[in-house]
Amino acid sequence: MKRVLSFRPRLWPTVITIPMLIILCLLGNWQVDRLHWKLDLIEKLETRMAMTPTVLPDADVADANTLDAWEYRKVKVTGHFLHTREMTMYSIGPDGKAGYDLYTPLLTDDDRLVIVNRGWVPEGLKMKTERPLSITDGEVTVVGFLRKPWGKAFLGPDNEPANNNWYYGDLDQMARSEGLEQVFPMYLYADETENPGGWPLGGRTRVKLANNHLGYVITWYGLALALFAVYMVYHVKFIPANGREE
The missing domain is CATH 1.20.5 (Single alpha-helices involved in coiled-coils or other helix-helix interfaces)
Incomplete structure (x- = not known):
């Protein structure tokens, strides 16, 4: 039939x-x-x-759009580190061990202040007395990438300026804690250039953005296709040409 x-x-x-x-x-x-x-x-x-390193921008970059435009730009500055005002931020090092990033104000040759992330040290080297070779004298040149400040993570710890324990990048708070005024509104993350004595380890800027969106595209469209297939299988049947189901 x-x-x-x-x-x-x-x-x-x-x-x-x-x-x-x-x-x-x-x-x-x-x-x-x-x-x-x-x-x-x-x-x-x-x-x-x-891009080739450029000079620290002279214009006011405090507004959000301009900060976005300058983030990850490579710049080159020359000046003197203010090591007595070094700040330590808890972080995980390249080997997965706990330690600290060293944030040190730098007074540039044109009398501007920028807070530099010089790099990472293990927990045992948090104190400057444990790494005297890291305290540089005289003029230095730093090449690195500009990075925006960032806020506290959900349920993350608060910064403890009184104990020099920092957990997130509140640049204004860091500047106030050290009595710094008119600080450049972005951090400068030093590149991989080796520091005297081997510490701190620079090059803390890595662009490793997760990109799982193609997998999500396949998942959502795949579920839609599967749902449509199930719906059709449920509702489509072969019936006799006379229109009566057996």
Whole structure:
């Protein structure tokens, strides 16, 4: 007997399936947009970091848009470190061990102040007395990348200026704690140039942005396709050509 396909949607499966399909497709579209945004961001940052070092900008860069435009730009400054005002921020080192990033104000040759992340030291070298060779005298030249301040992590610890224990990059708070005024509104992260005595370890700027959006695109669209397939299998049947189901 000849059979034909019959599609007879049922009310409640259809009422449930259509909104779910719309939501899954919208999520897939959103992840496509996020994928393009992330790829553009990675390309932009890699391009900036590959540029020739420039001088510290003279203009006021305090507004958010200008900070974004200068982040990860490579600059070169010359001046003197103010080692007596060194600040230590808890961080994880390149070998996965706990330690501290050293944030040291630098007075440039044109009398400007910029806080430099010189690099990382293990916990046993937090005190300057344990690493005397890291205290440089005289004029120094630092090449590195500009980085924006950042706020406290959710449920993260508060900064403890009185104990010189820092956990997040509140640049204004750090400047106030050391009596510094008119500080450049971004950090300068020194490059990998080796420091006297081997400490601190510079080069703390790494661009390793996670990009899982393609996987999310496949997941959401895949779920939408699977849901549609299940819906069709449930509602499509082969029936006799005379229209009566056996």
